[in-house]
Amino acid sequence: MRDPSSTSPGRAADRPTPLLIASLAVHAAALPAVALAPHRWPWIAGAVVADHLSLVAAGMLPRCALLGPNLRRDPAAAAAGAVALTFDDGPDPAVTPAVLDLLDRHGARASFFCVGARVDAHPDIAAEIVRRGHGVENHTQTHPGGFFFHLPGRLDRELALCQEAVARATGTTPRLFRAPAGVRSPLLAPALARRGLALASWTRRGFDTVSRDASAVGRRLSRGVAAGDILLLHDRPGPGTMPIVLEALPLLLETLRRAGLSAAPLGSAAAGAFP
Numbered sequence: 408m409r410d411p412s413s414t415s416p417g418r419a420a421d422r423p424t425p426l427l428i429a430s431l432a433v434h435a436a437a438l439p440a441v442a443l444a445p446h447r448w449p450w451i452a453g454a455v456v457a458d459h460l461s462l463v464a465a466g467m468l469p470r471c472a473l474l475g476p477n478l479r480r481d482p483a484a485a486a487a488g489a490v491a492l493t494f495d496d497g498p499d500p501a502v503t504p505a506v507l508d509l510l511d512r513h514g515a516r517a518s519f520f521c522v523g524a525r526v527d528a529h530p531d532i533a534a535e536i537v538r539r540g541h542g543v544e545n546h547t548q549t550h551p552g553g554f555f556f557h558l559p560g561r562l563d564r565e566l567a568l569c570q571e572a573v574a575r576a577t578g579t580t581p582r583l584f585r586a587p588a589g590v591r592s593p594l595l596a597p598a599l600a601r602r603g604l605a606l607a608s609w610t611r612r613g614f615d616t617v618s619r620d621a622s623a624v625g626r627r628l629s630r631g632v633a634a635g636d637i638l639l640l641h642d643r644p645g646p647g648t649m650p651i652v653l654e655a656l657p658l659l660l661e662t663l664r665r666a667g668l669s670a671a672p673l674g675s676a677a678a679g680a681f682p
Contacts, residue, residue: 469589469608475596478583478607478637484671485635490663491673492517493609494652495546495585496616497642498525498532502650506642507539509653513660515670517541519642520585520607523548523569530576537577542672545569545581545604555592562598570602583607583674607673610636613655616645621654628655629662637673 471477481491497503498521510517519536521543526533536543548568551557557565566584574580584604586595591606599606611632613624628638638659644650663670 469586469591475591475599476606478605478673480610480635481637481671481673482635484637484673485633487669487671488634488667489669489671490632490634491637492640492670493520493585493607493637493673494518494640494642495520496525496550497521498529498536499643499650500529500532502644502652503529503532503536503642505650505653506656507535507541509656509660510541510670511539513657513664513670515660515663516672517670518544518583518673520544520546520583521569521573522546522550523565523572524550525643526569526572526576533573533576534578537579542583542674543573543577543579543581544583544585544607544674545573546585547587548572550587552587554587555590557592557594559594559598562592562594563601566598566602566604607637609639612639613652613659615651615655616641618651621651621658624651624655625658625662628659629666632663632666632668634668 472479484491492515494503494506494517497519503519519541521533521536523545526543533543545566546569547554547565549565551561551565554565570581582604583606584599584602585607589608595606611628611630613628615624618624624640628640632638640652640656640659642652644652660670
C-alpha cells in the first residue's frame with residue numbers, strides 16, 4: 408500500500424494541485440459574479456479572502472502537500488533500513504567539520520541543505536561534505552525572511568544562485584530543495600520544476616536551533632523513528648545559541664544503531680523523479 412505521508416516529487420511538479428485550481432476558479436469567477444450580482448459583493452469578497460487565507464495556511468505548514476509535491480519520507484531509505492539524515496543552514500566553519508567527523512565516526516551519511524552565500528564563503532567545506540560521501544542540496548542563496556511572499560523573479564534567483572554556488576564548490580548539482588523554515592508559496596512548485604528540483608521537508612525535526620537540551624533534541628528525533636523517516640538538524644547554530652547539534656547527534660546516532668537503522672543521504676528517492 409502506498410504510504411499516504413509521502414508524496415513523490417516526480418508527480419508533475421508544475422501541474423497545479425486541486426487547491427490551486429480551486430483558487431484560480433474563485434478568482435476567475437469573482438469579477439463576473441460582482442458584475443452580475445453587485446449586492447452580493449460582501450459574500451464574494453469573503454470567498455476571495457477565505458481563499459487567500461487557505462493558501463497562506465497551506466504554505467505555513469512545512470509538511471503540507473496542498474501547494475505541490477513534498478517529499479516527507481524517503482521510500483528508498485525505507486527499503487534499505489535507513490533514515491534520511493539532513494542538516495540545514497550551513498556550511499559553518501565552526502560546526503560543519505565537527506558534524507562531518509561525528510558522522511564518519513558512526514559510519515553515517517547525510518544530506519546538507521546549504522545556503523548558497525555560505526557555500527560561496529566556505530567552498531572548501533562544501534567540497535569536503537561531498538568528498539566524505541554526503542549530499543549537498545539547495546536551501547536558497549540567502550535564506551531570506553518572508554520567503555512566502557517572493558515573486559517568481561526573486562524565487563528563480565534564489566534557486567539559481569544556490570545551484571551555481573554548489574556546482575562551483577562541489578562539482579555536483581542539487582536535485583532537492585528545502586524552503587527556509589519549510590515555508591512555501593503557491594509560486595514555488597513551478598519555480599522548482601523549472602530548475603529540476605524536488606521539494607523536501609521532513610518527518611520529524613529536532614528544534615536544535617532553539618533548544619539547549621541535547622537529550623530533548625534526540626528524543627524528538629528518535630521517538631517512534633522508523634526506516635524511511637527524514638530527520639532534520641542544523642549544522643549552523645541559531646543566533647546566540649550553542650551548537651547543540653554536536654551533543655545531540657551522537658545520542659541520535661547511537662539510538663539509531665540500537666534500533667538497527669543506518670543513516671543515509673536523502674535524494675535516492677528523487678534520483679529518477681526527473682528525466
